[in-house]
Amino acid sequence: MMDTALLNISLLARLLLSHLLADFVFQTKLMVQDRFEKKWHSKWLYVHGIIAGLLAFIFSGAFDYIWLFILYTLAHTVIDGFKSTGKDDLKYLILDQLVHMLTLLIVWVLITGPFRIAGEFQDFELFGTDVWIILIAYTLVIWPSGILIGKFTMPWRQDENKKEDEGLANAGLWIGRFERFLLLTFILLSEYSLVGLLIAAKSVLRITGDKKASEYIAVGTLLSISIVVITGVATKWILDLGL
Secondary structure, three states, X not given: OOOOOOOOHHHHHHHHHHHHHHHHHOOOHHHHHHHHHHHHHOHHHHHHHHHHXXXXXXXXXXXXXXXHHHHHHHHHHHHHHHHHOOOOOHHHXXXXXXXXXXXXXXXXXXXXXXXXXXXXXXXXXXXXXXXXXXXXXXXXXXOHHHHHHHHHOHHHHHHHHOOOOXXXXXXXXXXXXXXXXXXXXXXXXXXXXXXXXXXXXXHHHOOOOOXXXXXXXXXXXXXXXXXXXXXXXXXXXXXXXOO
């Protein structure tokens, strides 16, 4: 069994969940568009930074480290400010998230573990670590993965949008979210036959006579399934470690 007495994995999980909620749930498309249009002059850049810092502060429970989360808020704002000067594409999304993960790790090691800068951190036990890890998994597959798939398929989606004149507004968005939610649930429950059934059902429903449209759908579907499978397998592996 891995010795995690000095690491406080629960705190790391809560910090990660707070970041995912701030960046992908509570940050709307209009907020992102305004940031890229007005860059450092966008009010949403600073509102989002405050939301990210506040969520991290609340989820961490490290209320004696308020100054650290003020610094984290500033860092988050600066990172997103520089991102807004670039392109709203897959490359910048991945780079932005990697830098955010680095800042979260710095906050984590400064609060807990052998590198902490104050006394022993008194954690709270609202939920067990397993619950936070499962919440992270569901948040990942429902929100960030949808944005990742959208950025990856953007070149092909622009071609398809020119031909699309029917269909319910945002139907594809919600179908994808429910699909990934169900797939992750089946994987965590080890109901792999239901995973196959869901994939088969979607394949039948998405049949089209347009070759380009079919290939576009296939790319998005395979990427979506791959993300959920990797997330599900990784989540089960982490849970089995008994952190």
